[in-house]
Amino acid sequence: MSTSALDQHREVNAAPGALDAALDAIKQYGVRFVYFQAVTITSRVLGKVVPAEQFARLATRGVMQHRTAMANLQAGRDGVLMAGGVGASEYCAVPDLDTFQVLPWDHSTARVFCSLYEPDHLEENAGVPLATDSRGLLKRLHASFTERTGLEMRTGTEPEMTWEGEGFETTFRPDSSPAYHIEHLERYRAIYQKVIDYASFMGFEMVEGDFEDAGQVELNWMYDHANLTADRLVTYRQICKQVARELGIEASFMPKPGVGYMGNGCHHNWSLWKDGVNVLAEPGRSELHLTDAGRFAVGGVLNHTPGAMLVMGSTVNSYKRFWDAGQFAPSRINWGMDNKTCTMRLSSNGRLEYKLPDASCNPFLTHAVLLAAIDDGLKNQTDPGAPTVGDIMSEVDVAPRVAVVGAGPSGCFTAQQLRKQWPEVEVTVFDRLPTPFGLLRYGVAPDHQGTKNVIRQLSRVFDDRTRFVGNIELGRNLSIEDLRAAFDVVVLATGLSGDRRLGIPGDDLPGIVGSGRFTRCVNDHPAAGDLPTVGRRVVLVGGGNVAMDIIRLLSKQPDEFTGSDLHPDTLGRLRSEGPRRIDVVVRSTPTDAKFDPVMMRELAHLASTEFRLADAGVLATAESSDPRSAALAHVVERESPAAPATTVVFHFGSTPVEVIGTDRAEAVKVRTGVHTTTLACDTVITAIGFESAVNDDLDLTLYRDADPGEDFLAPGLYRTGWLHSSTGALPEMRARARALAARIRRDHAGHHPARPGLVAIPYEVIDRTVDFDGSMRIDEAEVASASPGRIRQKVREVDAMLALARTVPAESVC
Ligand SMILES: Cc1cc2nc3c(=O)[nH]c(=O)nc-3n(C[C@H](O)[C@H](O)[C@H](O)COP(=O)(O)OP(=O)(O)OC[C@H]3O[C@@H](n4cnc5c(N)ncnc54)[C@H](O)[C@@H]3O)c2cc1C
Known part of the structure; x- marks a missing residue:
């Protein structure tokens, strides 16, 4: 009679002596509670607490939990719990006894990681491994890889993360870096000492650590079998959260906690071993080199890197890390010999560093995908091409991200001219109103529809590289400095709304x-x-x-x-x-x-x-x-x-x-x-x-030294249109925009853009915005409600405009 994977696991735990080490530790430390831990798809740790006297019984039987827990018990848009719905069966969590550890900060409690299985009572698939158990997936994948190839993947991760709280602020001179300063480490002594002590108690071999940017600390432990490294990374986060609780501060593993600072990466350093020998390097050869096996493995990983983004950088915040170029996040799929600008770096003989994963990753999934890609490269002997030489970041002529404030004719002409003169540029045009076109809509006389028709031409400006972001008022919802922090170039085209x-x-x-x-x-x-x-x-x-x-x-x-x-x-x-x-x-x-x-x-x-x-x-x-x-x-x-x-x-x-x-x-x-x-x-x-309206919240006094006829206000900050000089009709606005676009190109060509653009704007601000399609819905509703003899009837209240803009047409809802 065949037994299920669940049965086999229970048998292992029930074997004579299997529980001894855990029971000894329970006795030695006076453990009263044990966490039965599982790791969700987003790497959240959850589970059940078990009184110590129940440990032996439940370790051989397992505990049950609702399967949607693996998707963080999150509901989809339809309100149905993901990964099975409310009526789905539970899974059975059986401890992996070799992961049993007493918690260093409270010996009355221990923890053990579990493997997850379908329950016994199912007619089909009873007791098979649970498909959504990422930790179990890595174990199975690695075991079959080793069985087929004789190889084992060893990894060491670089878990960057950010500490924040009173007394832990980092001050340093602008344009300098606090990286590696012992002074900063000294101020973080309470943090790193506790983390290292706790981690060592839990079996980590801690090796080194440093301070990298404001609040950012990286502490490393010795590389090991990939499965163990993944378990430790999850444990490390738990340790950091505990230390933060003790110190009354926050420990964040967000990939990009702030613009202009280093992101929190989690580079995976990996090697492949057979019979105790690293197959990425030739024994005795000292110059930097990679064996054929290493090259094929690299080829496989690079080949699968676009798809791997799903797990290597799986959150919206992950992408902010990649957008903030120049901050050591990779921006091209390539590899190089000790080249820090590449996605994959041969950092020393026998060790490859994959820079894609970030601090929020699920390490079981990242390792599983890395391993599968390596396996694929080895099988297909994938050629990764020649290693990249030189600084890839400075070689890439990336156009800047430009914010234009004011979607009147001048703002739209500026966006149009920028895209014409520098097609790669990305432009975001903000306006305080939910509709673009400024005085074309609200100044040009209602009986001059010929002039208003310029709107049709300007509507074509907006596409996936030129976005309209309405209902955002500079000075109220965002400051000039917010925009300058987020965009490489800011153009003010807010016109003049006051009467002289x-x-x-x-x-x-x-x-x-x-x-x-x-x-x-x-x-x-x-x-x-x-x-x-x-x-x-x-x-x-x-x-x-x-x-x-x-x-x-x-x-x-x-x-x-x-x-x-x-x-x-x-x-x-x-x-x-x-x-x-x-x-x-x-x-x-x-x-x-x-x-x-x-x-x-x-x-x-x-x-x-x-x-x-x-x-x-x-x-x-x-x-x-x-x-x-x-x-x-x-x-x-x-x-x-x-x-x-x-x-x-x-x-x-x-x-x-x-x-x-x-x-x-x-x-x-x-x-x-x-x-x-x-x-x-x-x-x-x-x-x-x-002139400027008296109640205008936009404070330009900082730039009052700017020459009145000058479009340059400060580095990366310009003005145009009526804000530049207070008169002129549309042809003059177009000419000014053309000249300004040329100037921006001159001023910024060859500069390496560093700012992420719209993604750096806080969600609560983005939440209120109206995009170009939304503004078109207002337009359509106005045309549809025109009274006899009129071509439209404008909506006069912002709330009504917003309601129209946000009404998604039925045919676009799938
Ligand atoms: C009554 C009138 C009639 C006109 N008729 C004609 C005509 O027939 N033909 C012609 O060629 N020209 C005409 N003009 C001139 C033409 O309208 C201007 O040349 C042109 O509108 C100036 O463009 P602008 O983008 O600089 O300013 P505006 O058109 O005023 O655009 C400024 C934009 O900035 C937005 N904004 C302002 N403050 C903020 C903020 N803090 N945050 C975010 N957004 C902000 C506003 O909502 C607006 O959309 C007329 C002007 C007026 C006043």
Whole structure:
């Protein structure tokens, strides 16, 4: 009759004398409790506590545990427990008696590792090894490898890890390294002494240790059979956690606890032995070399390295270690003779160092995969190619990771130009809003859809190397320094959202509204609030294109907005009851004014508006070839409607000197030459330029020494667009972006980028973000809900935008 693996294990434990060593230790140390330990797929240690008097009975029978424990009792997205579900049978954990150890910090407790089996009662597979027991898997794999090849894999790991807590901070000069400093080790004396003492008590042969970076310590023990090394690595972590508990600090095995610091690797140093001889080296040969068997084994491991990432670097945090290039983490699949920049290094004759695994790995799985890859290389005689020579890190021309803050036209043009001039570059474009395109969406007039169409062109900028990250406000959700720590290059393109004030008495009276706020309201910007009431007498200060937009918006009749995206409610607020008069106060002459002739000429299409000049003489002195004067003449000399709904009067060469009013603006005193006129009004709109908003959280004062016309603020930090200089239309923004991209390329070509980019941004920040697809969902919903005669109806509340952005379409859920 055949017996199962479970039966055989029980028989071994029940054999005469098998329990003696454990029972002696129980007696000698007064052990009262024993942990029956198993190791999960993520290398978490779990198990049961057994009173010492039950040890002999349960050591020969085993303890039962729910099988989903091997997947950390974690549920999938469907809420079903992984690795079997709630109704799955339990497994049986039987101790491997040679792992019995008394805990050095409390002799009343011992621990033993268990092998796991399917339970006896199954109709099929009763008592076979449990497939999800990674520790058992390594044991079986190694045993069959040895049986077939006569070889045994020995390994020694380099368990880097980080200590953190009060009194254990590491201070050192920026741009230097605390590595190997005995001073730092001295401050960590309590830590390393306890760890080494405890580990030695548990049978480790401790050999050396050092301090490597802020909080990072590596303590090594002697290499051994891979199965033992894996057991010890798990035990080592338990020891470190205990020491941390005793000292009131934290012991972390995160692969990358912080950007800019060394990651916690767990290099596996390995060799292959047959009959006590290391087959990777030729006996007696001293120069660095590798035998054929060694070369084939290396070939196998390199061949399987892409797939091996699943277990060598299995967490999101693992990838941060690899992204932080320049910090001794490998970035290419290669090998070399004592070359620290390679994934596999022949560090000395007979010893190969595999740098892929990190501190959080499951050592049973990493060793199992390493062994299987070696086996495959040996079987297939895989050629690893010639060893890599030289510093692979400095040879790789990796493009930098760039953060652009502000997804307005300037930010988008910058991303576009960077990708055009340096295709490998990775760009992340942040914006405080859930949608990109800045003033193209919220400034350019709703009846200028032709200009807004640039959005279509800019939408093509976003792909897998140019990401949009919306709903992140610099200064609130992230600081400039956060971004500079995460990205090689940061470009500020946040525009200017404040309206320049008139700077005259009375300029703070209610009833005065800046053109920025006015146009944001008209464009349904979520932070703009309601459109201020505009009465029948308006004084508009300014003679640029924005002023032209405002004249048009205040003068157009409802049917003239067909094809726009003006919200019907906004239209209602723009209209006045009865005829309206707009006095436009322009400082310069028509020739020197800022408006584009084409914008002025467009006014001539307003059918129910009459245009006049306060002083007809301004055109008499203009050159006939002057395009602005010609455009103005075209507008004011056109035949006026019989009963105008709006009358626009231009006051060129005029400057406002005071806003008059008690509770709100009632009139504006204007000087024209030596004359002063008072223009009655109920609303004043200023269109005289933009500046940083007063409540802007973005503190640029640190960079106030930067030359006003300069796009460079500090190393790796630039600005562009309106933030660079406060005027200009889209063609100028594109030209600035092109020049800036060229400058970034010049400044950063040949530099080795060191920063990981978006992955370094904390999860709680990333959690709130909206990606480009999300922003497109908002766009689609707006187009779908357009009212008759409109091309879209913008969503005005950020919460509603976020809800739309996060609604995943049914067809994409599988
Ligand atoms: C009313 C108006 C009408 C215009 N009409 C035209 C026109 O018809 N044709 C034309 O060519 N040009 C027009 N322009 C000019 C054009 O809009 C600008 O040239 C252009 O928008 C400037 O681009 P920008 O990216 O520098 O700034 P913006 O367009 O303002 O973009 C800045 C972006 O940064 C984001 N942001 C701001 N602060 C933060 C922060 N702290 N964190 C994260 N993100 C932030 C904003 O949300 C915004 O998306 C007009 C401008 C205005 C004001």
